[in-house]
Amino acid sequence: ALISLRQLLDHAAEHDYGVPAFNVNNLEQTRAIMEAADATDSPVIMQASAGARKYAGAPFLRALMEAAMREFPHIPVVVHQDHGMSPAICQRSIALGFSSVMMDGSLGEDGKTPMDYEYNVDVTRTAVAMAHACGVSVEGELGCLGSLETGEAGEEDGSGAAGKLTHDQMLTDPEEAAAFVKATEVDALAIACGTSHGAYKFSRPPTGDILAIDRIKEINARIPGTHLVMHGSSSVPQDWLEIINEYGGEIPETYGVPVEQIQEGIRHGVRKINIDTDLRLASTGAIRRFLAHNPAEFDPRKYLKETQVAMRDICIARYESFGTAGNA
Ligand code: G3H
Ligand code: 13P
Ligand code: NA
Ligand code: ZN
Numbered sequence: 001a002l003i004s005l006r007q008l009l010d011h012a013a014e015h016d017y018g019v020p021a022f023n024v025n026n027l028e029q030t031r032a033i034m035e036a037a038d039a040t041d042s043p044v045i046m047q048a049s050a051g052a053r054k055y056a057g058a059p060f061l062r063a064l065m066e067a068a069m070r071e072f073p074h075i076p077v078v079v080h081q082d083h084g085m086s087p088a089i090c091q092r093s094i095a096l097g098f099s100s101v102m103m104d105g106s107l108g109e110d111g112k113t114p115m116d117y118e119y120n121v122d123v124t125r126t127a128v129a130m131a132h133a134c135g136v137s138v139e140g141e142l143g144c145l146g147s148l149e150t151g152e153a154g155e156e157d158g159s160g161a162a163g164k165l166t167h168d169q170m171l172t173d174p175e176e177a178a179a180f181v182k183a184t185e186v187d188a189l190a191i192a193c194g195t196s197h198g199a200y201k202f203s204r205p206p207t208g209d210i211l212a213i214d215r216i217k218e219i220n221a222r223i224p225g226t227h228l229v230m231h232g233s234s235s236v237p238q239d240w241l242e243i244i245n246e247y248g249g250e251i252p253e254t255y256g257v258p259v260e261q262i263q264e265g266i267r268h269g270v271r272k273i274n275i276d277t278d279l280r281l282a283s284t285g286a287i288r289r290f291l292a293h294n295p296a297e298f299d300p301r302k303y304l305k306e307t308q309v310a311m312r313d314i315c316i317a318r319y320e321s322f323g324t325a326g327n328a
Contacts, residue, residue, distance in 0.1 A: 002069060003076045005100035005137035006187040008043055009227040009271045017323030018266035020233075021045035022315065023082060023276035025052040027064060028308040032279070034068045035308075036315030037075050040325035044068075045272060047080040047102075048093075049159075050111070062096045075328050080139075082274070083159045085109045087126040094136050102139040102190070103127035104159070112162040114144050114169065117176065124184040132185070139272070142180050143172035143192030145232050147201050148212065154196030154232060170194065171215050174222040181226045188227040188272060191219055193265075195232035195257055199277050202255040211261045213268070220269030227271040233257050234277035237314070240285040247288035259321050266322060273322060282310035 012019055024030050024046045037044045046068070048061045056064075065079045080100040081093035086109050090101040105120035107113060124140045131138045146153045146165040153160035161169075172191040181189060194211040195201065202210060220228060236256030244251055262273055286306040291297070319325045 001073060001076055002099050003043075003078055004135060005045070005078045005080060005139065005272070008045065008076060008078050009188060011043075011327065012271045012324075013227060013269075015327060016266070017327060018262070018271055018273050019043060019045050019324050020315070020318040020322055021047050021080060021082075021272050021274045022279060023047055023049050023052060023274075024061065024064065025055050028283070028304050029279060029311055030064045030068050032308045032311035033315050034072045034075065036312045036319060037328065038072055040316055040319040041328045042319040042324040042326075043076040043078075043328050045078040045080055047082040047274070048098075049082040049276070050085070058092070058096055062098070083111070084127070085111055087123055087130065090127045090138075091130055094131060094134050098136065100137040100139065101127065101131055102141070104141045104190075106141040106144060107159070107161060111159055114161050117180070121180060121183045124180075124186060128185050137187040139188040139190060139229055140180065140184055140186035141190035141229075141231075142177055144169045145192050145196050146170035146194075147196040148194040149202050149204070149210070150200075152196060152200070154200060155198030159231075160197050171212055172219060174215075174218045177219050177226075178222045181223050186226065188229050189223070190229040190231050191216070193230065195230055197232045197277075199234070199236055199251070199256070199281065200254050201232065201234075201236065201257065203253070204255065206255055206258055206261070209261070211257065211265065213261070213264050216265050216270065217268045224269070228265075228269045229272040229274065230262065230265055230270050231274045233262055233273045234275050235259055237278060237281060240281045240310075243285035243289055244281065247285075247292045249284065249288060259318075263321065273318075275318065278314050279311045282314050283307040286310035
């Protein structure tokens with residue numbers, strides 16, 4: 001059944017768990033998420049990115065999500081629009097029946113120019129007024145995602161700042177967060193705390209606190225009623241990287257956010273954890289391996305089924321480690 005982000009994250013806060021928000025682009029991902037949620041009794045956040053809307057078309061995506069809810073009517077599902085770069089984009093998603101939208105005013109409409117605080121407040125307020133009138137939740141973003149190790153924003157796919165970032169830009173300021181939430185009334189706030197989008201987050205195996213956990217604690221202490229969101233939260237599974245490279249891929253050495261760091265974040269108010277890259281890596285590894293072992297096979301359902309199983313296993317692992325399991 002369709003629920004809003006606010007409804008789900010209020011429950012998550014009350015019961016101290018986090019919820020992975022998986023990006024969906026196709027049938028296999030949608031099924032993988034729902035089967036994993038069904039197997040672990042977890043509530044679901046599925047989100048459509050700008051790239052997904054471009055690939056599948058927003059109406060197709062929305063209908064896929066609708067079909068998921070029909071087949072699994074007992075599972076609460078938040079249908080979320082990821083990284084909306086303008087109030088108009090959010091409005092279109094609301095019209096399509098999304099129950100939650102992200103208004104990302106930390107960057108301009110080009111998806112890469114860092115914008116100032118006033119601009120961010122202005123567009124986010126507009127989106128909130130529209131969304132709340134329709135019972136739809138809003139996630140805002142303050143600060144620029146960037147790896148504290150590399151100073152890079154990660155993927156330049158419309159959700160990462162262009163060029164090198166300063167240490168300050170990559171850490172959301174707690175006082176500014178308090179003022180932002182007061183001015184905009186967002187339900188959830190994506191913060192910059194050392195994560196970045198895509199597969200290339202860290203060049204060396206992360207040890208200790210690779211994220212700014214103290215900063216998460218300070219923000220949470222300042223805005224305890226606002227649910228925190230961590231973007232760029234893929235863990236970049238080393239076993240899938242090995243499989244990809246074993247079967248013809250060429251992905252350089254790279255590391256993601258360790259699950260233990262995410263769990264530490266969840267202990268300090270992080271409720272929504274965005275994951276896309278991990279499912280992409282698993283899909284590609286599964287296809288490469290299957291086709292290498294079955295060179296005469298040409299039925300797409302055979303290898304696409306492999307991607308579904310690979311993605312489902314990652315979803316199950318995240319539902320279990322974030323404490324989502326058992327809360328549907
Ligand atoms: O914003 C983060 C998503 O991983 C971007 O995905 O390439 O489908 O727009 P996309
Ligand atoms: P990853 O690239 O780490 O999976 O992050 C996805 C994301 O934040 C989508 O908004
Ligand atoms: Na989002
Ligand atoms: Zn993101």
